[in-house]
Amino acid sequence: MNFYYKKIADGSIAVDDTVLVKGVPAAAGSHILEGFTPLFSAEAVTRLENKGYVISGKTNVGEFGLDLAGEFSYYAPAESEIKGAAAEAVKSGEVNAALAVDVNGAARRAAALSDVCFLKPTYGTVSRYGIISTAASGEQLGVYASCPEGISEIMSVISGHDEKDGTSLKNESYDYGCDKELSGKRICIVKELYQKADASVKAEIDAFAASAKKKGVSVSEISTDIFETANVAYQILMCAESCNNLSRYDGVKFGYRAESYKNIDELYVNSRTEGFNFLTKAVILYGSDVLSKNRYKDCYDKSLRVRRVVMNEMKKLFESFDAVIAPVCSLSAYGAYDIKDAFKKVFDESEFTALANLIGLPALACGKVQIIGDHFSESTLLSLAKEDK
Amino acid sequence: MNYELVIGLETHVELSTDSKIFCSCGGHGKGSEPNDCVCPACSGMPGMLPVMNKRVVELAVTAGLMLNCEINRYTTFDKKNYYYPDLPCAYQITQLNHPICVNGLVSVKTADGVRDIRIKQIHMEEDAGKLVHGGNSSFVDFNRTSVPLIEIVTQPDFRSPEEVVSYLNKLKSSFIAGGISECEEGAMRCDVNISVRPAGEEKFGVRTEIKNMNSFDAIDKAIRYEAQRHIDALEYGTEELVQETRRFDDVSGKTFAMRNKETEADYRYFPDPNLMPIVIDDEWLEEIKAAKPVAVDERTEEYRAAGIKEDDIEIIIANVKIARLIDDVVSMGCNLKDTAIWVVTDCAGILKKAGKALSELDIAPEKLAAVIKMVANGDINRNAGKKVLIAVIENGVDPVSYCKENGLDKKFDASAVEEVIDRAIAANPQAVIDFKNGKQKAAQALFGACMKELRGAGDPAVIKELLEKKLSM
Numbered sequence: 001m002n003f004y005y006k007k008i009a010d011g012s013i014a015v016d017d018t019v020l021v022k023g024v025p026a027a028a029g030s031h032i033l034e035g036f037t038p039l040f041s042a043e044a045v046t047r048l049e050n051k052g053y054v055i056s057g058k059t060n061v062g063e064f065g066l067d068l069a070g071e072f073s074y075y076a077p078a079e080s081e082i083k084g085a086a087a088e089a090v091k092s093g094e095v096n097a098a099l100a101v102d103v104n105g106a107a108r109r110a111a112a113l114s115d116v117c118f119l120k121p122t123y124g125t126v127s128r129y130g131i132i133s134t135a136a137s138g139e140q141l142g143v144y145a146s147c148p149e150g151i152s153e154i155m156s157v158i159s160g161h162d163e164k165d166g167t168s169l170k171n172e173s174y175d176y177g178c179d180k181e182l183s184g185k186r187i188c189i190v191k192e193l194y195q196k197a198d199a200s201v202k203a204e205i206d207a208f209a210a211s212a213k214k215k216g217v218s219v220s221e222i223s224t225d226i227f228e229t230a231n232v233a234y235q236i237l238m239c240a241e242s243c244n245n246l247s248r249y250d251g252v253k254f255g256y257r258a259e260s261y262k263n264i265d266e267l268y269v270n271s272r273t274e275g276f277n278f279l280t281k282a283v284i285l286y287g288s289d290v291l292s293k294n295r296y297k298d299c300y301d302k303s304l305r306v307r308r309v310v311m312n313e314m315k316k317l318f319e320s321f322d323a324v325i326a327p328v329c330s331l332s333a334y335g336a337y338d339i340k341d342a343f344k345k346v347f348d349e350s351e352f353t354a355l356a357n358l359i360g361l362p363a364l365a366c367g368k369v370q371i372i373g374d375h376f377s378e379s380t381l382l383s384l385a386k387e388d389k
Numbered sequence: 390m391n392y393e394l395v396i397g398l399e400t401h402v403e404l405s406t407d408s409k410i411f412c413s414c415g416g417h418g419k420g421s422e423p424n425d426c427v428c429p430a431c432s433g434m435p436g437m438l439p440v441m442n443k444r445v446v447e448l449a450v451t452a453g454l455m456l457n458c459e460i461n462r463y464t465t466f467d468k469k470n471y472y473y474p475d476l477p478c479a480y481q482i483t484q485l486n487h488p489i490c491v492n493g494l495v496s497v498k499t500a501d502g503v504r505d506i507r508i509k510q511i512h513m514e515e516d517a518g519k520l521v522h523g524g525n526s527s528f529v530d531f532n533r534t535s536v537p538l539i540e541i542v543t544q545p546d547f548r549s550p551e552e553v554v555s556y557l558n559k560l561k562s563s564f565i566a567g568g569i570s571e572c573e574e575g576a577m578r579c580d581v582n583i584s585v586r587p588a589g590e591e592k593f594g595v596r597t598e599i600k601n602m603n604s605f606d607a608i609d610k611a612i613r614y615e616a617q618r619h620i621d622a623l624e625y626g627t628e629e630l631v632q633e634t635r636r637f638d639d640v641s642g643k644t645f646a647m648r649n650k651e652t653e654a655d656y657r658y659f660p661d662p663n664l665m666p667i668v669i670d671d672e673w674l675e676e677i678k679a680a681k682p683v684a685v686d687e688r689t690e691e692y693r694a695a696g697i698k699e700d701d702i703e704i705i706i707a708n709v710k711i712a713r714l715i716d717d718v719v720s721m722g723c724n725l726k727d728t729a730i731w732v733v734t735d736c737a738g739i740l741k742k743a744g745k746a747l748s749e750l751d752i753a754p755e756k757l758a759a760v761i762k763m764v765a766n767g768d769i770n771r772n773a774g775k776k777v778l779i780a781v782i783e784n785g786v787d788p789v790s791y792c793k794e795n796g797l798d799k800k801f802d803a804s805a806v807e808e809v810i811d812r813a814i815a816a817n818p819q820a821v822i823d824f825k826n827g828k829q830k831a832a833q834a835l836f837g838a839c840m841k842e843l844r845g846a847g848d849p850a851v852i853k854e855l856l857e858k859k860l861s862m
Contacts, residue, residue: 240659
């Protein structure tokens with residue numbers, strides 16, 4: 001597998017191609033950004049470089065991070081079995097860690113498929129300055145590593161307030177320790193999501209639960225439809241924000257411009273028609289629809305209200321539990337499929353992941369086990385995952 | 390039939406900030422070349438995030454306070470989506486649901502006295518860039534993108550073009566005085582909503598909107614033209630009125646319908662997830678209030694209370710540069726009424742002789758203050774003061790040294806005054822004899838001789854007293 005969109009050095013950290021590195025072409029896996037070279041690096045990249053880390057290059061990513069796990073990049077040929085390039089680069093030992101943006105669960109799913117770890121941290125703890133933004137209110141820059149300790153190391157460097165990001169929280173640092181005392185901790189497994197997973201994924205969850213019990217963690221099961229509700233709301237918000245953020249790619253200023261056009265409207269239409277893949281177009285159309293005058297109140301605005309309801313429900317749940325356990329995905333492997341089915345496939349699989357995006361919770365994919373905690377509980381999640389990797 | 394004109398206004402005003410609304414490019418949006426006041430953020434490059442310029446909030450609140458608005462303590466930004474090449478992100482960041490100021494009131498002059506115009510809201514937003522067309526191509530210049538604007542939306546409360554112009558003049562002088570905007574050419578742009586109804590009718594007529602005018606003169610003409618067009622349609626059935634957007638053509642003095650496409654867009658507004666809601670707490674609001682300059686109405690009252698003539702007040706209010714000069718001079722310890730007279734009467738007179746208007750006055754406040762103080766303290770008389778003032782305005786001299794060099798300042802050269810008197814007495818022995826014989830008029834001649842030699846310097850009362858003292862010896 002070719003991990004890289006652009007290899008730049010023999011470094012220990014890869015960044016996926018939605019993360020900007022100054023002077024290195026960035027395309028977010030999309031034809032529409034072909035030829036675009038950023039003038040500045042992402043804040044996380046700068047912080048790593050300031051600490052002496054060397055960025056090895058840009059790993060391939062599915063167009064704007066909207067697919068299952070990186071299968072629909074304009075720059076990487078389709079493979080028979082779907083794998084994420086950044087996750088594989090970590091798995092193979094090519095790099096120690098990789099940065100990626102979790103827009104709609106693709107990064108977590110990629111970690112599951114390659115059997116490595118990915119942490120989508122609490123919203124606002126890592127600057128989004130210098131990532132190619134798709135869905136601003138849910139996307140978050142996170143870290144792949146082969147083990148929780150590797151994530152802990154990188155998170156300590158890249159997290160903390162950045163004045164260049166208006167959504168960045170004020171704290172200068174956060175706790176990413178992996179050695180929390182686990183005895184007495186309470187976790188619960190979400191029954192509905194567990195039942196949707198295949199036998200091999202279930203087995204991983206079972207093994208994780210058994211190991212947690214041995215460490216003195218109490219494990220119970222809960223039944224809730226909140227993940228399903230959260231997914232519907234998040235897909236609406238994510239599509240709406242994507243439609244808006246991707247509208248700047250119009251062929252006028254940078255990136256791809258259609259060769260044939262007679263006027264400005266054709267320049268827009270042809271460039272965007274040729275520049276985006278089918279899935280991105282579906283997301284844009286869906287997002288445009290939910291923002292339209294007739295639908296706004298019943299779709300977009302309602303989803304914002306659902307977001308608050310989900311937040312309240314989860315806060316209540318975290319009074320009784322230190323973490324919620326769910327599969328990252330339904331299958332232990334995905335085979336190649338037609339892009340016309342992608343919107344529905346991603347929608348279905350996002351039921352496992354979207355809740356964390358919707359309300360900014362930290363979610364750690366550790367193989368196919370997903371550990372979701374309250375805001376700022378990363379240390380608990382990493383400690384729970386330790387040794388089980 | 391008698392018709393009543395109903396007009397509402399949307400006025401965009403460019404704010405005077407050091408930087409743009411969401412990035413650190415220069416706030417004026419001016420470059421020496423196209424696209425040299427531009428960064429990755431205001432040109433819409435991926436990876437950049439908007440960061441709120443706090444000063445924009447403060448100026449918008451100040452504007453709201455000056456227009457008697459309620460300040461929304463919780464204010465948010467929305468994205469307005471539309472494609473146009475001068476809009477790099479294909480959306481404009483503006484305020485729809487929680488604008489920063491609401492429910493204001495501005496009094497305007499009308500034919501029947503003063504009337505209140507209700508302000509619906511003031512919101513903050515970013516400007517777009519501009520297109521330059523040349524040859525077969527069009528070019529985009531993003532220098533202006535993200536320049537901070539406020540939009541002031543009134544209720545349909547205007548009934549004549551005069552009221553509209555009076556309102557706009559008031560906004561302009563308030564905003565210049567408040568440091569909110571320099572209101573230079575093009576920095577104030579208006580959309581005018583206009584309809585006509587039979588006098589006494591409650592229901593509004595069909596409304597048209599005339600977009601994007603930036604001279605008060607054009608606005609006045611456009612309203613007059615459009616009102617007549619509506620009246621002709623109603624009275625004579627010349628055409629059927631439809632709700633539409635129109636533009637005013639300066640050359641022909643007419644309005645024309647714009648393409649329908651531009652009015653029918655669904656902007657798909659939604660809250661901007663990249664900008665957190667802004668909360669204006671008591672402490673911040675008090676800070677802004679403390680820094681707020683006095684509003685035009687209060688200012689008029691202040692001038693009136695100081696005893697400044699109504700005509701002069703109007704001149705000062707209409708000319709913010711002059712008002713600022715007077716403020717500066719008063720802050721240096723001069724009396725307000727005196728200063729106003731020195732400026733509006735004396736400076737204006739001096740400029741008039743040179744064929745210039747008062748607005749062209751260019752004088753350092755310290756120098757004007759020095760002249761006024763020397764006169765007020767009795768160091769020089771008023772005539773001498775005026776001479777100094779001429780020299781200051783025409784040649785930029787330093788007033789104090791000018792007095793010394795030209796012997797205008799008796800305080801610095803008291804013995805000189807005495808010498809002049811002694812010389813006058815010595816040169817006119819007959820006058821001295823006449824005075825001693827009881828002829829008071831003789832002293833007048835001696836006084837005149839002294840004044841002539843002093844070239845108008847010196848306090849006449851003091852000279853007279855000194856002269857009489859010497860004659861009586």
